[in-house]
Amino acid sequence: MRIVVGMKWVPGTTSVRIDPKTGTLIREGVPSIVNPHDMPAVELALQLKDTYGGEVIALTMSPPPAIRGLEYLIGMGVDRAILVSDRVYAGADTLATSYVLAKAIEKIDKEIGKVDLAIFGQETIDSSTAHIGAQTASWLDWPYIYYAHSVKLIDNNKVLVERVLENAIEDWEVELPAIISTHMKALKPRPVRLINKIRYKVEKPLITWTNNDMKLDPRCTGLKGSPTIVAKTVDVPEVPRKKVVYKPKDGEDAAKWLIKTLMEDEKASKALIKALKEGGAK
Amino acid sequence: MSSAQNVEKKEEKPMKLEDILQSDIWNVDEDPHIIVDYNKCKNCPNKPCVYLCPAGCYVLSDNGIVFSYEGCVECGTCRVICPMEAITWNYPKSGKGIFYRFT
Amino acid sequence: MNNLPDLPTKFDVIVIGAGPSGSAAAYLLAKKGFKVLLIERGRGLGDKNLYGGRVYAPPIREVWPELDKEAPIQRWVTKERISMVQGEKVITFEYKAEKKISFVSYLTQLSQWMSKKAEDAGALFVTEVTIDEIVMKDGKAVGVRSGPDFIEADVVIDAEGVNRLLLERLGIVERLKPDNIALGVKEVLKTGASNIESSFNVGPNEGVAWVIMGDVTKGIPGGGFIYTNKDSISMGLVLHLKHSMNFIENGKFDEHVSKLVEEFRFHPYFRPYWKDAIISEYGAHLTIEGATHFMPSKFAYPGLLIVGDAAGLLLSTGYTFRGVDYAVYSGKLAAEAVEYARNNGGFTYENLETYDKNIRRSFMYNELFKHRGAELLMNNPVMMAKYPSILMRVMEKMFEGEYTQETIYNALMQALKEEKVGPFDLISQAFGMVKSL
Ligand SMILES: Cc1cc2nc3c(=O)[nH]c(=O)nc-3n(C[C@H](O)[C@H](O)[C@H](O)COP(=O)(O)OP(=O)(O)OC[C@H]3O[C@@H](n4cnc5c(N)ncnc54)[C@H](O)[C@@H]3O)c2cc1C
Ligand SMILES: Cc1cc2nc3c(=O)[nH]c(=O)nc-3n(C[C@H](O)[C@H](O)[C@H](O)COP(=O)(O)OP(=O)(O)OC[C@H]3O[C@@H](n4cnc5c(N)ncnc54)[C@H](O)[C@@H]3O)c2cc1C
Ligand code: SF4
Ligand code: SF4
Numbered sequence: 024m025r026i027v028v029g030m031k032w033v034p035g036t037t038s039v040r041i042d043p044k045t046g047t048l049i050r051e052g053v054p055s056i057v058n059p060h061d062m063p064a065v066e067l068a069l070q071l072k073d074t075y076g077g078e079v080i081a082l083t084m085s086p087p088p089a090i091r092g093l094e095y096l097i098g099m100g101v102d103r104a105i106l107v108s109d110r111v112y113a114g115a116d117t118l119a120t121s122y123v124l125a126k127a128i129e130k131i132d133k134e135i136g137k138v139d140l141a142i143f144g145q146e147t148i149d150s151s152t153a154h155i156g157a158q159t160a161s162w163l164d165w166p167y168i169y170y171a172h173s174v175k176l177i178d179n180n181k182v183l184v185e186r187v188l189e190n191a192i193e194d195w196e197v198e199l200p201a202i203i204s205t206h207m208k209a210l211k212p213r214p215v216r217l218i219n220k221i222r223y224k225v226e227k228p229l230i231t232w233t234n235n236d237m238k239l240d241p242r243c244t245g246l247k248g249s250p251t252i253v254a255k256t257v258d259v260p261e262v263p264r265k266k267v268v269y270k271p272k273d274g275e276d277a278a279k280w281l282i283k284t285l286m287e288d289e290k291a292s293k294a295l296i297k298a299l300k301e302g303g304a305k
Numbered sequence: 306m307s308s309a310q311n312v313e314k315k316e317e318k319p320m321k322l323e324d325i326l327q328s329d330i331w332n333v334d335e336d337p338h339i340i341v342d343y344n345k346c347k348n349c350p351n352k353p354c355v356y357l358c359p360a361g362c363y364v365l366s367d368n369g370i371v372f373s374y375e376g377c378v379e380c381g382t383c384r385v386i387c388p389m390e391a392i393t394w395n396y397p398k399s400g401k402g403i404f405y406r407f408t
Numbered sequence: 409m410n411n412l413p414d415l416p417t418k419f420d421v422i423v424i425g426a427g428p429s430g431s432a433a434a435y436l437l438a439k440k441g442f443k444v445l446l447i448e449r450g451r452g453l454g455d456k457n458l459y460g461g462r463v464y465a466p467p468i469r470e471v472w473p474e475l476d477k478e479a480p481i482q483r484w485v486t487k488e489r490i491s492m493v494q495g496e497k498v499i500t501f502e503y504k505a506e507k508k509i510s511f512v513s514y515l516t517q518l519s520q521w522m523s524k525k526a527e528d529a530g531a532l533f534v535t536e537v538t539i540d541e542i543v544m545k546d547g548k549a550v551g552v553r554s555g556p557d558f559i560e561a562d563v564v565i566d567a568e569g570v571n572r573l574l575l576e577r578l579g580i581v582e583r584l585k586p587d588n589i590a591l592g593v594k595e596v597l598k599t600g601a602s603n604i605e606s607s608f609n610v611g612p613n614e615g616v617a618w619v620i621m622g623d624v625t626k627g628i629p630g631g632g633f634i635y636t637n638k639d640s641i642s643m644g645l646v647l648h649l650k651h652s653m654n655f656i657e658n659g660k661f662d663e664h665v666s667k668l669v670e671e672f673r674f675h676p677y678f679r680p681y682w683k684d685a686i687i688s689e690y691g692a693h694l695t696i697e698g699a700t701h702f703m704p705s706k707f708a709y710p711g712l713l714i715v716g717d718a719a720g721l722l723l724s725t726g727y728t729f730r731g732v733d734y735a736v737y738s739g740k741l742a743a744e745a746v747e748y749a750r751n752n753g754g755f756t757y758e759n760l761e762t763y764d765k766n767i768r769r770s771f772m773y774n775e776l777f778k779h780r781g782a783e784l785l786m787n788n789p790v791m792m793a794k795y796p797s798i799l800m801r802v803m804e805k806m807f808e809g810e811y812t813q814e815t816i817y818n819a820l821m822q823a824l825k826e827e828k829v830g831p832f833d834l835i836s837q838a839f840g841m842v843k844s845l
Binding site: 355 | 449450451453454455456457458459514515516535536537538555570571573584585586589591593594595596637640642649652653656657661662663664665666670674687688689690691692693694
């Protein structure tokens with residue numbers, strides 16, 4: 024199987040800090056990381072390779088610093104990586120991003136070898152639209168499954184995908200090639216390995232494609248290809264939290280304590296009772 | 306993401322440690338790199354980890370010590386001071402954990 | 409693809425840890441044509457490294473003559489300050505230095521610069537990998553293991569720093585004990601370059617190294633430090649761990665350690681220096697107190713050389729910290745020993761042992777023994793408390809008489825009486841202390 028896995032290089036912090044003097048975001052020294060929700064996708068791809076053989080190719084559209092993230096994935100065991108990077112891709116919204124990614128997958132399919140599966144993360148921690156998988160599938164006209172937990176090959180060009188929803192587990196048979204987005208809790212990623220890191224340094228299994236290689240119409244990429252308009256942003260007010268630590272003896276004790284504590288709080292108990300009345304039947 | 310909560314804290318008023326720690330950056334590992342044997346804590350008279358872990362990872366609750374590895378700055382203090390040898394201590398793997406920038 | 413036959417699994421030298429010591433060794437060896445693997449558990453950006461703030465340049469210039477021009481230097485130290493604190497009372501000495509021999513820097517940036525040097529010189533620099541074990545065979549180090557991967561080498565250089573888990577696991581050193589360890593807790597306060605230059609009265613590239621003794625640690629042996637970066641101030645406390653534990657046991661230390669740092673930050677004498685600052689980072693690291701007790705019994709073992717903090721090579725005199733330059737210098741001596749071995753018939757223990765000999769002959773070893781008295785002082789909370797308070801009483805009597813003031817002599821004698829110290833004790837102890845400091 025040849026599997027392409029999507030990676031986004033995102034600022035590595037969930038708490039964006041604001042300078043009290045200027046009111047602007049503090050970006051100084053904030054390191055980027057591989058979008059954490061991409062990790063289950065990478066792990067799934069690597070497990071499929073472990074089981075069925077083939078190769079895993081990591082793909083990102085990003086400025087060059089994302090190479091560090093690709094190195095991390097190669098450290099986990101990804102075979103090679105492709106960085107799609109060009110000035111004309113800057114400022115892309117999800118439509119323009121997915122367009123470039125879809126074209127890159129087509130290019131891999133043509134030049135490197137047939138792509139069976141592309142796997143994306145559930146969403147990113149810096150934009151969390153969860154659009155990319157679906158949109159890329161639309162551009163390619165491939166079937167798409169979201170919230171995947173596991174994938175099994177059932178015959179040469181069909182997979183069985185299990186997706187886990189809040190109140191149901193579904194199994195889908197999907198014809199290849201297909202696109203899958205993993206659930207953010209689906210799989211625990213494997214650690215980086217010394218030998219893979221040495222391989223990265225020695226072999227540099229990394230390809231960069233600029234728009235000279237991709238040959239896309241710049242009107243469809245970057246800011247120009249992005250119809251999204253941010254109309255307004257709002258600050259969400261702080262919710263005061265009590266920050267209580269309780270060390271339960273066991274699960275039952277934890278549940279009892281939690282319910283007792285919630286019931287003692289006037290607001291919380293009202294909300295809890297309402298929720299139980301409305302949704303308890305489910 | 307609420308901005309009020311994350312506004313930079315000035316040094317003027319006393320701050321909670323958790324607010325000071327907001328200035329730090331971690332890439333938290335999926336697995337804990339430190340494991341505490343709470344059974345041994347029961348017989349530990351002074352519980353120095355509560356005072357000396359600079360990141361406040363050891364908290365004394367009604368039922369004894371609670372340890373959380375997520376905010377650990379990997380200094381090694383708890384391993385050195387624990388009189389009961391209750392701590393199995395390691396560095397995080399895969400480059401995870403604290404990410405210092407200006408230290 | 410993990411077992412590609414053409415992947416190198418054997419190196420001449422493996423260096424564990426890309427702090428100052430490891431990067432210096434890797435750099436010099438790579439430059440001499442050795443096949444070097446430098447392994448760092450962090451992301452290779454100095455992201456695991458934390459120290460006080462000031463580095464002595466001369467030993468480092470021996471490895472990197474381009475240091476002054478290229479390294480990420482925040483400010484050159486042109487003013488040395490020492491303060492003694494008791495409550496709100498403070499005595500400060502200031503010394504305006506003429507030569508620029510030390511500079512303030514972020515260790516994160518400096519380590520990154522050094523490891524980049526090693527990589528540019530040809531060392532294979534692998535990051536985000538934690539080594540689990542130094543592998544021994546027939547009493548000789550033959551390589552390292554991380555998870556399932558074993559990589560072989562003729563020589564392993566251990567540059568893992570103060571926690572030295574790997575050496576412990578090998579049984580070469582004892583389990584780390586609080587007796588010779590101190591905890592440093594640090595805050596970086598961003599205040600802006602112009603604030604620093606006006607409040608410390610220094611020029612654009614000039615800075616201050618400031619040591620604080622006395623009450624800031626609540627009587628726990630240790631001290632405070634302040635260093636000026638370009639647009640921020642590094643400040644914090646170093647606390648001897650064994651004494652911290654004793655203080656906790658005796659109920660004299662009953663708040664969280666970060667509160668001590670905060671009280672230092674709020675101290676009315678120091679506070680104006682970081683007025684309106686924001687905390688841009690908070691962190692902590694262990695350091696060595698009493699290097700001569702911390703050293704392994706040998707610096708060289710078959711196939712294994714120990715450098716930097718892991719080797720106990722850190723000078724802490726009570727008024728200066730020299731760890732980074734010692735680390736770099738020990739890395740240099742290790743690299744020279746490996747080269748010597750190659751040129752003299754191979755990596756035998758006899759050849760590698762020249763490292764052990766050269767460490768013991770070096771200025772560092774000499775200095776560490778010369779300053780052993782500082783350990784005594786650091787280890788003695790009574791002494792630590794007494795001298796500042798005698799001095800404080802003297803000053804108080806000299807300057808704070810509302811109508812009358814004491815002569816220095818009378819002030820001193822009265823102060824000694826109040827502190828229950830005989831004048832001869834003072835002279836003999838002070839003499840002993842000064843000799844060792
Ligand atoms: C309301 C809103 C408005 C925005 N407006 C703008 C705008 O005007 N201009 C602008 O430039 N940006 C804008 N963005 C950001 C931009 O849309 C996204 O950063 C980008 O298109 C990717 O979408 P995402 O991060 O939400 O990915 P998601 O769809 O959440 O990501 C799902 C998965 O897709 C994969 N993936 C995502 N991005 C990449 C990538 N670059 N390469 C490879 N794989 C990837 C990952 O596997 C990821 O887990 C906006 C975002 C939001 C939420
Ligand atoms: C509070 C404090 C203040 C100080 N102030 C000063 C000062 O002002 N001036 C001064 O010169 N010195 C000072 N020092 C001392 C100085 O920081 C050290 O002496 C110096 O950093 C030692 O360098 P090193 O290379 O031996 O170890 P380190 O700098 O500790 O580097 C060790 C490296 O090895 C890596 N590593 C560890 N274990 C593994 C593993 N198993 N696998 C892979 N990688 C690993 C670590 O991530 C780290 O990068 C201070 C120290 C402290 C704690
Ligand atoms: S010092 Fe050790 S034994 Fe004591 S409470 Fe802390 S972790 Fe437990
Ligand atoms: S290593 Fe340091 S920061 Fe981490 S838990 Fe132990 S004492 Fe706390």
